[in-house]
Amino acid sequence: MVILVVMVLGAAIGLLxxxxxxxxxxxxxxxxxxxxxxxxxxxxxxxxLAGLGVDSGWLWIGSLVAATLVAVAIPRLLPAHRRxxxxxxxxxxxxxxx
Numbered sequence: 560m561v562i563l564v565v566m567v568l569g570a571a572i573g574l575l576x577x578x579x580x581x582x583x584x585x586x587x588x589x590x591x592x593x594x595x596x597x598x599x600x601x602x603x604x605x606x607x608l609a610g611l612g613v614d615s616g617w618l619w620i621g622s623l624v625a626a627t628l629v630a631v632a633i634p635r636l637l638p639a640h641r642r643x644x645x646x647x648x649x650x651x652x653x654x655x656x657x
Contacts, residue, residue: 561613562603569599569626576630585638591630599626 573595577583602625603618611618 562600565603565619565622566596566600568623569630570596572599572623572626573630576627576634580631580634582634582638585641586634590637591633594633595626595630598629599623601625 570592573592576595577586577588577591599622603622606615606618606621
């Protein structure tokens with residue numbers, strides 16, 4: 560049940576990062592929060608299986624740091640990828656037309 564708390568916190572970090580970081584016009588509304596929540600959940604489960612208990616600070620820190628890293632990486636990486644893909648598609652369409 561505690562994993563839901565961590566995932567909600569991860570989603571909040573993702574939503575905050577979506578509005579504070581540049582490049583949000585290339586990132587959908589739900590992508591950043593959902594990806595950050597998923598990262599927090601995966602790290603939580605992984606560290607729990609590694610033997611850390613709910614009372615361990617490392618479990619919380621690791622999960623929230625993972626959510627933060629994903630929430631910061633998406634708005635930095637996705638716009639460049641989308642610009643390249645859009646330029647390639649425009650070139651393809653212009654070649655077909657002309």
